[in-house]
Amino acid sequence: MFVTLADRFRSQTGWRRLLLAMVLGGVSAFALSPFHIVPVLIVAFSGLVWVLEGVETEPRPLRHSLATGFWFGFGHFFIGLHWIVEPMLVDPERTAWMIPLAWPGLAATLAIFPALVCGVSSLARFGTGVVPRVFAFAGLWLFLEIARGYVFTGFPWNLIGYVWAGNELGLPVLQGTAFLGVLGLGALTLLAAGMPAVLGSASFKPAQQWVLALGFAIALPGLLWAAGAARLAGAEDGAVPDVRLRIVQANITQRDKWNPQLRFRHLERHIALSLAATETMPTHVIWPETAVPFFLANDALVRGQVTRAVPVGGVLITGSVRSAFWANQRQLHNALLVIDGAADVLQVYDKSHLVPFGEYVPLRGVLPVDKIVPGQGDFVPGTGLKLLLIAGLPSASPLICYEAIFPGRVTPKNERPGWLLNLTNDAWFGNFAGPRQHFAISVTRAVEEGLPMVRAANTGISAVVDPYGRLRARLEIGVEGVLDSELPQPIAATFYARWGNLVPMSMGFAFIVIGMVLRRCGVTA
Numbered sequence: 001m002f003v004t005l006a007d008r009f010r011s012q013t014g015w016r017r018l019l020l021a022m023v024l025g026g027v028s029a030f031a032l033s034p035f036h037i038v039p040v041l042i043v044a045f046s047g048l049v050w051v052l053e054g055v056e057t058e059p060r061p062l063r064h065s066l067a068t069g070f071w072f073g074f075g076h077f078f079i080g081l082h083w084i085v086e087p088m089l090v091d092p093e094r095t096a097w098m099i100p101l102a103w104p105g106l107a108a109t110l111a112i113f114p115a116l117v118c119g120v121s122s123l124a125r126f127g128t129g130v131v132p133r134v135f136a137f138a139g140l141w142l143f144l145e146i147a148r149g150y151v152f153t154g155f156p157w158n159l160i161g162y163v164w165a166g167n168e169l170g171l172p173v174l175q176g177t178a179f180l181g182v183l184g185l186g187a188l189t190l191l192a193a194g195m196p197a198v199l200g201s202a203s204f205k206p207a208q209q210w211v212l213a214l215g216f217a218i219a220l221p222g223l224l225w226a227a228g229a230a231r232l233a234g235a236e237d238g239a240v241p242d243v244r245l246r247i248v249q250a251n252i253t254q255r256d257k258w259n260p261q262l263r264f265r266h267l268e269r270h271i272a273l274s275l276a277a278t279e280t281m282p283t284h285v286i287w288p289e290t291a292v293p294f295f296l297a298n299d300a301l302v303r304g305q306v307t308r309a310v311p312v313g314g315v316l317i318t319g320s321v322r323s324a325f326w327a328n329q330r331q332l333h334n335a336l337l338v339i340d341g342a343a344d345v346l347q348v349y350d351k352s353h354l355v356p357f358g359e360y361v362p363l364r365g366v367l368p369v370d371k372i373v374p375g376q377g378d379f380v381p382g383t384g385l386k387l388l389l390i391a392g393l394p395s396a397s398p399l400i401c402y403e404a405i406f407p408g409r410v411t412p413k414n415e416r417p418g419w420l421l422n423l424t425n426d427a428w429f430g431n432f433a434g435p436r437q438h439f440a441i442s443v444t445r446a447v448e449e450g451l452p453m454v455r456a457a458n459t460g461i462s463a464v465v466d467p468y469g470r471l472r473a474r475l476e477i478g479v480e481g482v483l484d485s486e487l488p489q490p491i492a493a494t495f496y497a498r499w500g501n502l503v504p505m506s507m508g509f510a511f512i513v514i515g516m517v518l519r520r521c522g523v524t525a
Helices: 002-011 014-031 040-055 061-080 092-110 112-123 130-148 160-164 177-200 206-233 260-274 300-309 401-405 433-449 495-499 502-520
Strands: 245-249 284-286 315-326 329-340 345-350 396-400 419-424 453-457 462-465 471-475 481-485
Touching: 002 040, 002 177, 014 040, 014 061, 040 061, 040 112, 040 130, 040 177, 061 092, 061 112, 092 112, 112 130, 130 177, 130 502, 160 177, 160 433, 177 206, 177 433, 177 495, 177 502, 245 260, 245 453, 245 462, 245 471, 260 300, 260 481, 300 315, 300 329, 315 345, 315 419, 329 396, 396 401, 401 419, 401 433, 419 433, 433 453, 433 462, 433 495, 462 481, 471 481, 495 502
Parallel strands: 245 284, 284 315, 396 419, 419 453
Antiparallel strands: 245 481, 315 329, 329 345, 453 462, 462 471
16 A cells, blocks of 8 residues: 555656645644644655655656755645734734735745755665665754754744644653754654655565554654653752742733823733732742833833832833934834832843844845834844843843744853743734744743743743743733742753754764665665
């Protein structure tokens, strides 16, 4: 049966092949949050291996391999990033016209990376050697995922390793990121998903094919799950003494957020939630990214009102747009402020990795578009990651919005904080896939670094996550309320935290070498 199915995949040509590749790519996206149907990766990547085998029997295989990889990537990103239309529907009269360009345009841009993986794989001419092809493919995919974090300013969203993040069943497997990072875990996941393609090979006996297929598709994830479960069984549960955090989730829709007639109502909602009576009152209050529509750092009168939300002897940590002047020019920053009971701004962090077309327009003056976030002028990036030193708390590494999506780049260089603090406004992303994917990514950063992650989101998901990715507290999407929680203790720096992306890079190089050696040795299954 599998040989027949593989032959049908290999025999596709022209537009049928490209359509098949796009469908397989679209299917692969359902392994990610919010669906978590991980077994579909076997269908997608084993099918892609068969399609690429058929390509290599034709003239000019490089061109056809590039096209096949492109359309696979297009399907994958078109489905997985469908939430990209949500920001353009917040103010549809101004930005809805961008949807037919932005959605397929983003998918097509990111599809360049799978195209390159398939193209380079084709140059190696693996013939019918499924095993060497899958090893080399996994290694190449890993390197191109690393590149995706830097090229075009970087957008490493929905890396393959995230299929294990954001749900309890995948949490034991996600523990592998503490050693290999999400990039290394993704490479192992591709090995498991692509190796069942041996079932369509006639080179090995059926029993040998099943041993290989099941060994990688079931035994490999099973070993990762068992190792992760053992790590979780011995996990620590400590909390930082004398710290009680209150995260405020005001659940203000993006359409209302910047309405000047509602801005004092928004401020009062945040203050009222901050003052809600509980058995144990908070020591520190946290509001999300750009929580209220005021320039808090520049407005002493409004800061005076905000002090009502500051706990006695504590501070308020909040996101806010900040206005500053440099060389007689006004600059806007997406900032995090630490405010005390005297209305003084104790510390400031300016977001350093801005969202292109969201917070600034690349090549402004050339491209005939404006940024999606309303307001005149572009935001200006800060100077880079820094540690926040806040009385009564361990040092924190602040991350505003999508700064949390970059593996290995969430703490200042050579400085280890006691926790990660992510302020975000996921109301831009709707209430389905976008916020859930963003949350899954944030959980992964906690496991990778061995640090607790505290997340304050305007409309959700707000959460406190311990260094193993376990939820201590959570507020769902679309809920107005507060989250009171202890601050989990960090654990010793993980292997990945110490060595960063050198670990997955070494792993990817090893996979490519294994694939090439197996090919040279004549492995044809």
